[in-house]
Amino acid sequence: MLHPDDIGPTPWAPLPPLPGHVSRGRLERVLRRGEFAVTAEINPPDSADPDEIEHRVKPFEGWVDAINATDGSGAHCHMSSIAVSALLIRMGYSPVTQISCRDHNRIAIQGNVLGAAALGVANILCLTGDGVQAGDHPQAKPVFDLDSIALLHTIRMMRDEGRFLSGRRITGPPQVFVGAAENPFAPPHDFRPLRLAKKIAAGAQFIQTQYCYDIPMMARFMARARDLGLPERCFILAGCGPLASARAAKWIRANVPGVHIPDAVIARLEGARDQRAEGKRLCVEIIQQLQAMPGIACVHLMAYKQEESIAEIVHASGVLRGRTPWRRDLVAHMQAVETQGAA
Amino acid sequence: MRATDAFPAHGVAQRPLPRRSLRRWSVRHARALARLYAGFARALRAADPLFARIGYARLERPVAAVERAVKTTLFDCRMCGQCVLSATGLACPMNCPKGLRNGPCGGVRDDGHCEVHPDMPCVWVEAHAGAARMGTLMRLSEAQPPIDHRRAGASSWLQAARADAAP
Numbered sequence: 001m002l003h004p005d006d007i008g009p010t011p012w013a014p015l016p017p018l019p020g021h022v023s024r025g026r027l028e029r030v031l032r033r034g035e036f037a038v039t040a041e042i043n044p045p046d047s048a049d050p051d052e053i054e055h056r057v058k059p060f061e062g063w064v065d066a067i068n069a070t071d072g073s074g075a076h077c078h079m080s081s082i083a084v085s086a087l088l089i090r091m092g093y094s095p096v097t098q099i100s101c102r103d104h105n106r107i108a109i110q111g112n113v114l115g116a117a118a119l120g121v122a123n124i125l126c127l128t129g130d131g132v133q134a135g136d137h138p139q140a141k142p143v144f145d146l147d148s149i150a151l152l153h154t155i156r157m158m159r160d161e162g163r164f165l166s167g168r169r170i171t172g173p174p175q176v177f178v179g180a181a182e183n184p185f186a187p188p189h190d191f192r193p194l195r196l197a198k199k200i201a202a203g204a205q206f207i208q209t210q211y212c213y214d215i216p217m218m219a220r221f222m223a224r225a226r227d228l229g230l231p232e233r234c235f236i237l238a239g240c241g242p243l244a245s246a247r248a249a250k251w252i253r254a255n256v257p258g259v260h261i262p263d264a265v266i267a268r269l270e271g272a273r274d275q276r277a278e279g280k281r282l283c284v285e286i287i288q289q290l291q292a293m294p295g296i297a298c299v300h301l302m303a304y305k306q307e308e309s310i311a312e313i314v315h316a317s318g319v320l321r322g323r324t325p326w327r328r329d330l331v332a333h334m335q336a337v338e339t340q341g342a343a
Numbered sequence: 344m345r346a347t348d349a350f351p352a353h354g355v356a357q358r359p360l361p362r363r364s365l366r367r368w369s370v371r372h373a374r375a376l377a378r379l380y381a382g383f384a385r386a387l388r389a390a391d392p393l394f395a396r397i398g399y400a401r402l403e404r405p406v407a408a409v410e411r412a413v414k415t416t417l418f419d420c421r422m423c424g425q426c427v428l429s430a431t432g433l434a435c436p437m438n439c440p441k442g443l444r445n446g447p448c449g450g451v452r453d454d455g456h457c458e459v460h461p462d463m464p465c466v467w468v469e470a471h472a473g474a475a476r477m478g479t480l481m482r483l484s485e486a487q488p489p490i491d492h493r494r495a496g497a498s499s500w501l502q503a504a505r506a507d508a509a510p
Contacts, residue, residue, distance in 0.1 A: 183449030257450030
């Protein structure tokens with residue numbers, strides 16, 4: 001059953017404004033109601049064919065509250081995050097648009113924020129971005145005109161003060177729920193909770209963490225964050241995802257910037273007869289441990305090339321506690337009931 | 344033919360300044376250097392009337408040249424023209440390949456080295472260590488505004504002499 005606040009005139013239209021909310025999207029409402037949320041992420045296609053996006057997100061429907069469209073993740077070229085988000089909105093999904101500081105300067109970024117909001121984007125994630133050396137165009141010019149904190153500050157200024165960074169007035173400010181990323185597993189570890197606080201002070205309303213495979217390290221980070229009173233000031237979305245095999249885990253650890261996978265995890269996968277199934281089991285256990293950790297509002301699932309296993313993992317973990325996130329047939333059903341009632 | 348064959352990649356990016364040993368020495372001795380630097384800043388502020396009499400515009404080029412020489416040697420300074428060394432544990436954030444002035448990115452390796460240059464310690468891991476030595480860890484939490492690219496190459500010393508003397 002969909003919550004009445006989450007139903008708009010059409011699945012693709014912004015929801016009616018609600019007091020205490022900055023955006024007109026579903027994700028902010030689910031989080032503010034205190035429901036444990038699930039978000040996921042797709043890597044946009046290397047294609048101009050919109051059907052490929054529909055095909056990729058289909059397995060998420062009814063299992064996740066929002067879908068991130070990554071912005072050139074790993075510094076690889078793909079369809080743009082804003083275009084993917086606009087296509088997802090047209091289908092009825094709630095996207096989280098990612099903006100990385102690597103590829104655009106402050107002029108382009110602010111223009112994109114206005115454009116994205118005009119297309120119906122309700123959630124924006126502000127990222128520094130992976131270095132160009134990690135991608136398929138290492139000879140590209142890294143821009144990094146803003147950093148993630150300056151980007152958060154900029155979007156908040158655009159939304160709340162109705163001004164560009166230059167001070168020039170915006171006639172229709174972007175109504176967006178703004179987030180950022182944090183990596184609790186990268187050095188300097190003592191500084192990470194303070195950096196989280198810095199991001200919240202700059203305007204972050206939700207925080208997505210890097211993949212969590214190290215529960216004790218995450219628990220230490222969260223304990224420090226709670227000491228600083230941070231979970232009351234922003235929603236923490238803990239990242240996780242299934243590892244396909246021990247070999248894949250080793251490859252990710254060596255090649256994907258910022259992913260910390262303890263040796264014990266790799267040993268556990270190596271010892272399993274069916275490594276893929278063990279990877280999913282491990283992911284389910286991590287999700288359950290994250291949900292039990294005070295201050296975590298949501299799990300953010302990143303399952304590259306294992307998108308079809310999302311439903312199985314979310315179901316097995318029981319994190320939704322029987323709740324069903326938006327699904328197009330639910331809306332169709334409700335509209336049918338309404339029409340009948342009116343007749 | 345693939346486009347990459349026509350425009351071959353240049354391979355791994357070259358770091359323009361390979362003088363990291365002294366930069367690291369400076370961070371290791373951040374406490375003493377910071378005290379020296381604070382004294383120097385006071386001297387700069389005291390010199391404001393003198394500088395004003397000579398004319399800041401006339402001083403810009405020679406002072407910037409001296410500043411470049413000193414700070415490049417000690418900190419691998421990139422002359423961004425808006426120095427934040429005192430707020431970053433004396434580790435110059437412009438040495439970060441992403442030019443991050445507000446803290447480390449999420450790509451720092453488990454050994455504390457840079458995501459882009461695996462042989463280089465992360466500037467912000469050093470900044471954290473330097474700030475701990477200086478007792479200025481809280482200053483890392485100050486939000487730094489986005490850089491003003493017009494100031495590249497300008498003297499931060501003259502700026503400090505002038506700005507702080509104003510009130």
